[in-house]
Amino acid sequence: MADQRALDAVSRIERALARIEAVASRPSPSSDPQDSEDYRRLSAAHDALRARVAGAIGEIDRLVAAGERG
Numbered sequence: 001m002a003d004q005r006a007l008d009a010v011s012r013i014e015r016a017l018a019r020i021e022a023v024a025s026r027p028s029p030s031s032d033p034q035d036s037e038d039y040r041r042l043s044a045a046h047d048a049l050r051a052r053v054a055g056a057i058g059e060i061d062r063l064v065a066a067g068e069r070g
Helices: 002-024 037-069
Strands: none
Touching: none
């Protein structure tokens, strides 16, 4: 049983090393990712979602406060 657990652990380590090697062999980005159009779109979407969530939380707070008063 312990031998199988050790073999399983070694197998997981080998798979993790293979993933690390695959990522390490990729070329690094040539420019700052924050300068990319994809980053700008993602940032804008994030800001919009953050505003919607803040609005929803504000509405929940108002409903809770109204429920406590009434």
